Every structure is written in C-alpha cells, then in structure tokens.
Amino acid sequence: MEQPIVKLHNVTKKIGKRTIIDRLTLDLPLGEVFGFLGPNGSGKTTTIRMMVGLMSLTDGEITIGGHSITKEYEKAIRHVGAIVENPEMYKYLSGYDNLIHYARMIPGITEHRVHEVVKLVGLEGRIRDKVRTYSLGMRQRLGVAQAILHKPQLLILDEPTNGLDPAGIRELRDYLRLLSKEEGIAVFVSSHLLSEMELMCDRVAIIQNGKLIDVRTIRGEHAAKASNRVVIEIDQPQAAINVLQAAGLAGELEGTNAIAVEADRESTAAINASLVAAGIKVYGIRAQVKTLEDQFLEVTGGERIG
Amino acid sequence: MGNFLPLIQNENMKIYRRPRTWVMVGILVLLVLTISILWLIFGERSNTSMWDVAFMESSILFLLVTIFTVVIAAGGVAEEFTSGTIKLLLIRPWSRSKILLSKYISIMIFALLLAIILFGSTLLVNWICFGINAGPDAETTFVGMDGGNPFSYMLKYYGLTLVSLVVTVTLAFMLSTIFRSSGLAIGFALFLLLGVNSFVGLIAMLDYTWIDYLLFIHLNLTQYLDGNPMREGMTLGYSLTVLGVYYVVFIALTWYIFNKRDVAS
Numbered sequence A: 001m002e003q004p005i006v007k008l009h010n011v012t013k014k015i016g017k018r019t020i021i022d023r024l025t026l027d028l029p030l031g032e033v034f035g036f037l038g039p040n041g042s043g044k045t046t047t048i049r050m051m052v053g054l055m056s057l058t059d060g061e062i063t064i065g066g067h068s069i070t071k072e073y074e075k076a077i078r079h080v081g082a083i084v085e086n087p088e089m090y091k092y093l094s095g096y097d098n099l100i101h102y103a104r105m106i107p108g109i110t111e112h113r114v115h116e117v118v119k120l121v122g123l124e125g126r127i128r129d130k131v132r133t134y135s136l137g138m139r140q141r142l143g144v145a146q147a148i149l150h151k152p153q154l155l156i157l158d159e160p161t162n163g164l165d166p167a168g169i170r171e172l173r174d175y176l177r178l179l180s181k182e183e184g185i186a187v188f189v190s191s192h193l194l195s196e197m198e199l200m201c202d203r204v205a206i207i208q209n210g211k212l213i214d215v216r217t218i219r220g221e222h223a224a225k226a227s228n229r230v231v232i233e234i235d236q237p238q239a240a241i242n243v244l245q246a247a248g249l250a251g252e253l254e255g256t257n258a259i260a261v262e263a264d265r266e267s268t269a270a271i272n273a274s275l276v277a278a279g280i281k282v283y284g285i286r287a288q289v290k291t292l293e294d295q296f297l298e299v300t301g302g303e304r305i306g
Numbered sequence B: 001m002g003n004f005l006p007l008i009q010n011e012n013m014k015i016y017r018r019p020r021t022w023v024m025v026g027i028l029v030l031l032v033l034t035i036s037i038l039w040l041i042f043g044e045r046s047n048t049s050m051w052d053v054a055f056m057e058s059s060i061l062f063l064l065v066t067i068f069t070v071v072i073a074a075g076g077v078a079e080e081f082t083s084g085t086i087k088l089l090l091i092r093p094w095s096r097s098k099i100l101l102s103k104y105i106s107i108m109i110f111a112l113l114l115a116i117i118l119f120g121s122t123l124l125v126n127w128i129c130f131g132i133n134a135g136p137d138a139e140t141t142f143v144g145m146d147g148g149n150p151f152s153y154m155l156k157y158y159g160l161t162l163v164s165l166v167v168t169v170t171l172a173f174m175l176s177t178i179f180r181s182s183g184l185a186i187g188f189a190l191f192l193l194l195g196v197n198s199f200v201g202l203i204a205m206l207d208y209t210w211i212d213y214l215l216f217i218h219l220n221l222t223q224y225l226d227g228n229p230m231r232e233g234m235t236l237g238y239s240l241t242v243l244g245v246y247y248v249v250f251i252a253l254t255w256y257i258f259n260k261r262d263v264a265s
C-alpha cells in the first residue's frame, strides 16, 4: 500500500467538559474512496472540521501529505478540496463568480478549468444565475465544483449526496470512483446513509460517540463475504435445531416458529430434505443477506442519538 | 504564499457586487445635490460662497460616510459566519491572518472611496451651483480668523476626519469579529459613536485625569482645526497618540481572536 496521504493520530476534541472526538486514529491511502459512517451527532463533521483546520485539536495530530494541519496549515491544505456540512456560497454572486472567487485563491486555475468543472457537475445552464436562485441539489453540485476546482489530492465531502436527486447521486458516485481509480486521489466521504456507502466506498470506518468502532473493507480481496443466513419457517423449531445439530450445523431460534442457519445454495436443499424426512413441516425458506446496514446497526447497537 | 492581490479583489467583489453598496453611494451623492439645490432655491445666491456650502455639507454628511463604512465593516467578518461561507473561505492555502487582512484592506479602500466621493461631489456640485458665476459679495466665511485657503482647509478637515474614521471602522471590524453578528456590531459601534458622542462635551468638562485617555474625547480631531480643544491642554499630537494606542489594541485583539476561534457555525 502507498504511503497514506492523511494520517489522524489520537485525534481528540473536547468542548467544555464533553469529549466529542475520542482518540481517533486513521490512515487514508491514495486511490481509495473511504467512507466515514456514523449516526447523527457521532462526530463526523467535527472530525472533518479538524481535518481542514477549521477547528483546533485538543490532542493528537493530523497530517496531510506529510504536513501537520496545525503547524503547516498552508502547505497541508494546498491539495485538499472539501465540503463541510452544507456548501454555503455567496448568495448574491452568481455560481460562476463564486467559483472565480475560489479559483483566485489558488494560483494556476485557468478560466478553462472553471468551465470544465462547471460542465462536469452539470451546471452549465444555470451557472450565470445568482446562487440565491439555486435549489439545494444545485448548491450541492456547486459545492462539489469548488472542491475539485484545483484538482486536489484529497477530497473531503461531508454528506455530499444530501439534496441530490437519484441521477445526481449516481453521477457523483461514479465520478468519485473514477477520481480515485483513474487520478489516484483519496476521497473521504461522510454519511449516515449506509446503503450509499456500500455502493461508493472501498473501506468504511464506523464512528459512534466520537470513537472509532470499526474499519471494514467493502471491496477488494479483503471484503467480507456476505453471509448466507437462511431463515426457515417451520412448525417445531426445537426439533429442527436438533435435526441440524445431528447434521453438524448450528441452527438458532429466530422468533417463535422459525430457525436461522448458515448455509449456501446446495446445503439449503439438503437441510430442507432432512427436515421434511424428520417429519417437520417446512412453510418457507428465505436467504437473508446481511447488508452493511445490518452490520452497522449491529455494531452501533442501533443506539439512539446522544 | 502566492500573490495577495487576488484576495483583495475577492473582497472587493463581495462589497461592490451588492446593491446596498451602490445605494449608499447614491444616497450620499443625492443628499449633496439636494442640500445644494435647496440652498440655491431658498438661500441667497449672490453672497453665498461655494466653499461655505461644500464645507457645511461635508461636515454633516461625513457622519453618513462613517455610518455606511461601519455597516460594511460590521458585515465584513460577521456575515461570513452567519451565512456559513466562512468555512469554504478559510480552507484555502492562505493563513487566517492574510484572509482577515484582505478584508480589512478592502473595507479601508471603501472608506476612502466614500470620502473621496463626498469630497468630489460637494466640490463639483457647489462649483456648478455657486462657483461658476459667483456674486461679487460672495465671501468664504468658515475658514475662521486666519483667512487661509479654503481648499487646503477642507483637505485638512478631511484628513483629520479620515483618521477618526479609520479608528471607528477598525472598532466596528473588531466587534464584527468578536460577536460574529453584524447587527450587534453595527448597533454597538453606532451606539458608541453617536450615543457617547452626545455626552462627550459633558464628560470632557469633568475634572478626572482618566478622561484624558477615553477614546471618545479624541475621536473628533477637527477640534484642533480652530484651535479650541475640548479639554484644556490637549494637543493634536496627544490625541493621535491615544488613538494610535487604541488602534493597535483593536487590531491585535481582532487578529488574535480570528486566528484562535474554532469555526463551528
């Protein structure tokens, strides 16, 4: 694996007496879309604010491209593009002038590049209009445009799909994957929409109450195989579990008249046959594929905010 | 890093692309016109000197220049916070100090621009109304006893008021940074400016030494033009020193707070 472009080491944020982020350690390599998943109020935005230098760190260190975000801010942020929470722009300026505004702050961004980005996010038709007149999704697109204007090496997007229509979400997803694979940049996306993360990310970190709970690989060789849990509806669950036990399978009770067991296609048929042979009535069989959502709820315990 | 000018260009864009800025300029010029025309209609034209009208208008309307600039200065930092645009503004390869400096400079340019517009429009309008064919009795009366050149007197007047303007606007800019609310900054700055100013004459009469160090005793520098300072023994140099100390404190506080603050809006 390449040298990580972003390193978070023991990052801690306290506001007053509350610990909002608790010793967070993460490495992000180039060429990967990294998801940052957590329920509301878990500290995603706070972490991102610290990564882009909007908030100070109570403890720990963040380096981007080898530069400390606190000590060498200008160097560290040079190759970062970001949206933090909602992409608020100057409403009294046109979308185009907003982009020019940000383009001026980094040397080497040509007008041609601005037009290119406008086209990429699909805002050609409305770019000369005042941002005041934009819809939420259009503002989000403009937000993405300002973030990629200077071809950053690290793209940080805080809930970028918020407000986008399905086509927009799809485009963004494809584009982010393209950026990471073709241009080799690191993309860091936060979200609480799990299904979306599954489609978009290579790896996902799960955060809860400011603590990193788990990092999971979604794509690639290390990706966890989707488990093949099969739920079988029957009339005598306990007897069925005994039958399975005899066959060396660990079945468990699922509700009052169903059992669940790990099984692939072939063994499902075999299990069915042996259950019927033992005189147990089988009413239904369905495969239960565990989604990241289930895993997520499992890990976070489906806990309420706070 | 890089060239600083584009940052000022950006801040200028944010000031001059807003209609309110041009409304302010319009109001200023319109008031100059109105006063001169009213004077033309109701006053006695033959013995009115253009300098008298120009000076009268300047001394009244400079207050408006101050108010308008305070409004812009108060919005400078606060509006970036209330609109949330501060986040995208700060995550660029520029230190916070430089971003703040670009804002400050553009506001100072605006203050200067308004002052120049006022100066220019009073001279032009009154030259047209009263100057071109001034009556034989027209005599400039405001210059006081020394009978000097009215133009250089006006320049001195503008110079001194500009110094106070810079201090006042810096105060508003500081309040904007501290409160992150333009309303509060405008209210507070104008309250100090107008509210306290009406008591300043009274306060000046009190016989305590600490009054010598109050900002408001020194904000009206034109008191030295006619040679009768508000408090006995005060000189222009002394007032400038006190203002200078305040100025440095305002600037230091503003930059310190802006650099330290967590942006969590």
Ligand SMILES: Nc1ncnc2c1ncn2[C@@H]1O[C@H](COP(=O)(O)OP(=O)(O)OP(=O)(O)O)[C@@H](O)[C@H]1O
Binding pocket: A015, A020, A038, A039, A040, A041, A042, A043, A044, A045, A046, A047, A192, B264
């Ligand atoms: N300025 C602040 N002062 C005090 N507490 C704060 C501040 N900002 C955030 N918090 C707290 O920090 C925690 C994390 O907030 P954060 O905005 O990072 O959550 P999030 O993961 O982005 O949530 P969401 O999914 O709703 O966007 C919350 O409990 C919040 O109340």
Ligand SMILES: [Mg+2]
Binding pocket: A044, A045, A046, A085, A158
């Ligand atoms: Mg958030």
